[in-house]
Amino acid sequence: MKYKRFILGISIILVLFVLMLYSHQEYDKNDVHIKKLTQIFENSEKYNGTKISFCVWVKEINETNNSIKAAIQKKPYMYPMVEIYTGNLDITNIKKGDLIDVIGIVDGKNRIIATKIWLNEQWKADLIYIRSLPAIPFVLILFLRTWRFNVNTLRFERRKRNA
Secondary structure (H helix, E strand, O other): OOOHHHHHHHHHHHHHHHHHHHHHHHHHHHOHHHHHHHHHHHOOOOOOOOEEEEEEEEEEEEOOOOEEEEEEOOOOOOOOOEEEEOOOOOOOOOOOOOEEEEEEEEOOOOEEEEEEEEEEOHHHHHHHHHHHOOHHHHHHHHHHHHEEEEOOOOEEEEOOOOO
C-alpha cells in the first residue's frame, strides 16, 4: 500500500513511453504528406502538371540554366534528388545547404518548375523557443502560489486559502 502511488506512476509513464514509440514508428507509414510525395515521385508521368509544395535542402545551384538540385527534407529521406527549374525567379540569395520552401509544377521525372521559392531561415524557427523563455518564470510563480510540495507524502497539495 505504501508504494501503490509510485508503482502506478511508473506504470503510467511506461505506457505513455511505449505509446510514443509506437506512434513514432507508424508516423512514416501514415503521414499524408509523405504518402503524397512518394506517390508523385514514383508515378511522375501520371502527375505531370500537378502543383505541389514541399521543403528541400539545396545540394547544388546552377545559375547558368537557373536550376537547383535538392533533396526533399521530409523523412524517411528516401526520395530521389529533385531538379528544380526556377526560370526567372531570383535565386542569388540561395546557397548550398539552405532550407527552402518550393511551390511548383511537376514536369517529368524528378523535375519541378518552380512558381514560388522562399528561404527558411533557421533563426526564425529558433525564435519560437526564445520567445517562450520569459513565460516559464510566470508559470512557475503561478503554480507555486497555488500548490505546495509535501515532502512527507511526496506530492503537491493545494494551498489553503485564509489559513
